[in-house]
Amino acid sequence: MNLNAxxxxxxxxxxxxxxxxVLPAFAWLAALMLVAGLVWGFFFTPDDFRQGSTxxxxxxxxxxxxxxxxxxxxxxxxxxxWIVRRHHVSALxxxxxxxxxxxxxxxxxxxxxxxxxxxxxxxxxxxxxxxxFLILFLFYLGYIALWEAIENDDTAAxxxxxxxxxxxxxxxxxxxxxxxxxxxxxxxxxxSVKPGERMDMVYKLPLYVSMGGFxxxxxxxxxxxxRTEIRARRMRALLARERMQA
Amino acid sequence: MVLSVSDLSVARGGIPVLEGVSLRLAPGEALxxxxxxxxxxxxxxxxxxxxxxPLSGRVEVAPExxxxxxxxxxxxxxxxxxxxxxxxxxxxxxxxxxxxxxAFDLGPLRNRPAGALSAGQKxxxxxxxxxxxxxxVWVLDEPTVSLDVDAVAMFAGxxxxxxAGGGAALIATHIDLGLSEARIFDLAxxxxxxxxxxxxxxxxx
Amino acid sequence: xxxxxxxxxxxxxxxxxxxxxxxxxFLIVVVLVPFGVGPQSxxxxxxxxxxxxxxxxxxxLLSLDRILALDWEDGSLDLLATSxxxxxxxxxxxxxxxxxxxxxxxxxxxxxxGVLLNLPTPGFxxxxxxxxxxxxxxxxxxxxxxxxxVGLKRGGLLLSLLVLPLYMPTLIFGAEVARRGAEGxxxxxxxxxxxxxxxxxxxxxxxxxxxVLRVNLx
Numbered sequence: 042m043n044l045n046a047x048x049x050x051x052x053x054x055x056x057x058x059x060x061x062x063v064l065p066a067f068a069w070l071a072a073l074m075l076v077a078g079l080v081w082g083f084f085f086t087p088d089d090f091r092q093g094s095t096x097x098x099x100x101x102x103x104x105x106x107x108x109x110x111x112x113x114x115x116x117x118x119x120x121x122x123w124i125v126r127r128h129h130v131s132a133l134x135x136x137x138x139x140x141x142x143x144x145x146x147x148x149x150x151x152x153x154x155x156x157x158x159x160x161x162x163x164x165x166x167x168x169x170x171x172x173x174f175l176i177l178f179l180f181y182l183g184y185i186a187l188w189e190a191i192e193n194d195d196t197a198a199x200x201x202x203x204x205x206x207x208x209x210x211x212x213x214x215x216x217x218x219x220x221x222x223x224x225x226x227x228x229x230x231x232x233s234v235k236p237g238e239r240m241d242m243v244y245k246l247p248l249y250v251s252m253g254g255f256x257x258x259x260x261x262x263x264x265x266x267x268r269t270e271i272r273a274r275r276m277r278a279l280l281a282r283e284r285m286q287a
Numbered sequence: 288m289v290l291s292v293s294d295l296s297v298a299r300g301g302i303p304v305l306e307g308v309s310l311r312l313a314p315g316e317a318l319x320x321x322x323x324x325x326x327x328x329x330x331x332x333x334x335x336x337x338x339x340x341p342l343s344g345r346v347e348v349a350p351e352x353x354x355x356x357x358x359x360x361x362x363x364x365x366x367x368x369x370x371x372x373x374x375x376x377x378x379x380x381x382x383x384x385x386x387x388x389x390a391f392d393l394g395p396l397r398n399r400p401a402g403a404l405s406a407g408q409k410x411x412x413x414x415x416x417x418x419x420x421x422x423x424v425w426v427l428d429e430p431t432v433s434l435d436v437d438a439v440a441m442f443a444g445x446x447x448x449x450x451a452g453g454g455a456a457l458i459a460t461h462i463d464l465g466l467s468e469a470r471i472f473d474l475a476x477x478x479x480x481x482x483x484x485x486x487x488x489x490x491x492x
Numbered sequence: 493x494x495x496x497x498x499x500x501x502x503x504x505x506x507x508x509x510x511x512x513x514x515x516x517x518f519l520i521v522v523v524l525v526p527f528g529v530g531p532q533s534x535x536x537x538x539x540x541x542x543x544x545x546x547x548x549x550x551x552x553l554l555s556l557d558r559i560l561a562l563d564w565e566d567g568s569l570d571l572l573a574t575s576x577x578x579x580x581x582x583x584x585x586x587x588x589x590x591x592x593x594x595x596x597x598x599x600x601x602x603x604x605x606g607v608l609l610n611l612p613t614p615g616f617x618x619x620x621x622x623x624x625x626x627x628x629x630x631x632x633x634x635x636x637x638x639x640x641x642v643g644l645k646r647g648g649l650l651l652s653l654l655v656l657p658l659y660m661p662t663l664i665f666g667a668e669v670a671r672r673g674a675e676g677x678x679x680x681x682x683x684x685x686x687x688x689x690x691x692x693x694x695x696x697x698x699x700x701x702x703x704v705l706r707v708n709l710x
Binding site for chain 3: 358379
């Protein structure tokens with residue numbers, strides 16, 4: 042495959058045209074998989090012998106946590122693309138992904154608290170994983186605030202991209218620092234590629250479906266928001282030009 | 288040639304303001320930029336000084352030969368006139384500040400904190416900074432703001448001496464400096480044409 | 493470079509330069525803590541290392557926007573950017589000047605304030621060491637934040653929002669060293685990690701700060 046052809050989609054017009062066609066498909070597929078995964082997970086899996094029915098919140102918690110991290114990774118990649126190749130769509134996609142990622146982080150934190158209350162007997166504990174997600178939330182907050190604070194679009198794109206790079210390094214550092222600071226109560230990763238699985242297939246399959254649904258939901262939301270950002274940017278440009286000519 | 292600008296296009300706030308500007312400056316030459324407010328004189332000078340990248344075109348200047356002076360003088364109010372000047376002298380790797388002090392008649396003010404100077408005196412201090420840098424190409428943005436007639440003459444004298452020493456100057460100004468030898472460069476014909484509204488490519492403008 | 497450093501130091505020391513404000517803030521924060529948590533000396537001595545680190549961090553944060561904003565307002569930054577000094581050097585010197593005028597006094601004042609909080613005797617040396625090792629990182633990271641927000645009208649609050657998450661690893665390891673020092677535990681690992689963060693930020697972050705500052709100046 043010719044990778045260079047990929048850059049065509051960096052053209053805003055081409056991007057809008059293409060997403061016009063694929064966005065509905067993504068949206069419907071996301072809805073379908075989410076409904077399937079969640080209904081399956083909530084109503085057609087047996088209760089866990091230890092955790093009872095509370096375990097079923099996993100079908101929201103784990104996919105949201107997954108997307109919370111992957112959204113930041115996506116922002117990191119698109120920021121790098123903006124810095125290196127200066128495609129506006131790339132910077133706008135990073136901007137579009139940030140609030141989605143932040144909401145995913147919030148969902149992961151909230152569902153975690155709801156789950157933790159019956160399991161650990163507390164809504165919140167300064168456990169490394171919880172703390173890391175809280176820190177991730179703060180990074181999202183700062184990133185979005187910086188975008189909002191700067192008027193010039195290109196300046197904002199440059200500054201937020203660099204913040205995203207530096208922030209990624211510090212987020213990683215914080216992750217290890219927090220691990221070092223407190224060895225917590227959170228169970229190990231729910232899914233593992235290693236043999237000796239921790240979860241039964243009965244639980245795992247709907248989780249995969251639900252995760253797929255979250256991925257598609259994320260893609261659909263980011264595409265939608267990127268289109269909005271492109272149009273907003275275009276509108277600002279037109280307004281600025283009108284002011285110039287007046 | 289100490290400064291050569293070829294086919295330069297510049298943007299302010301993401302909007303192209305000037306395009307296709309070409310000019311050359313030889314040693315001993317001064318060029319005065321003219322044009323109505325908002326045409327992009329400041330943007331152009333900042334681009335020449337290397338503070339912002341051009342949209343297209345090239346600015347060629349010998350390395351370490353340019354000094355820029357903008358609207359603000361960069362004067363620290365709590366430092367004395369002498370401290371302000373010798374700081375810039377050190378930054379630019381020179382030592383001598385008395386010539387600059389004399390050229391702008393700052394001798395009596397030498398030990399006064401810059402915060403106690405009048406607007407015109409501050410401006411003179413800001414211009415004296417040009418002399419201590421020892422740089423050949425002066426890029427000046429409205430250097431005569433808040434100067435009185437005598438001080439403008441003082442400034443013109445300093446520019447003339449600088450040119451006589453083989454220097455060059457690119458000056459954006461509205462008033463007549465009394466520099467008869469300076470060429471006038473009108474920016475009005477270079478105003479950037481707006482792009483077609485259906486041009487929806489890469490950049491959004 | 494040295495001229496820039498001496499200028500910044502001189503500006504900070506003269507009237508209106510804000511020298512000592514951070515120190516006074518540090519003192520007040522530490523004095524307020526016993527009013528908040530109660531005067532029991534056992535409790536105070538447990539939380540003393542953390543409070544002292546947090547106080548130093550906040551005092552540092554308070555003075556960050558002065559690093560670049562003043563030079564931005566009076567145009568010095570434009571002139572420095574067109575001077576022979578490399579931008580990376582400028583931001584490094586700015587960070588150093590900030591550390592010398594804010595960080596170092598905090599380090600030196602911390603043991604005195606430790607007395608107020610009943611810091612256990614073995615903790616004093618390690619508190620001093622951890623702060624001396626950690627505060628340069630705070631200045632360098634803070635300079636990055638100041639460079640990000642330099643062009644903004646009301647950047648102060650945003651600056652805190654951006655910088656505080658970046659301060660987290662430094663705070664965690666720094667306070668850990670001070671705490672373990674006070675309790676007489678082994679502290680080689682956090683000390684090494686704290687030193688690593690400081691060295692890493694000093695070596696790498698000025699490049700990011702310089703890039704950000706160039707973007708903000710154009």
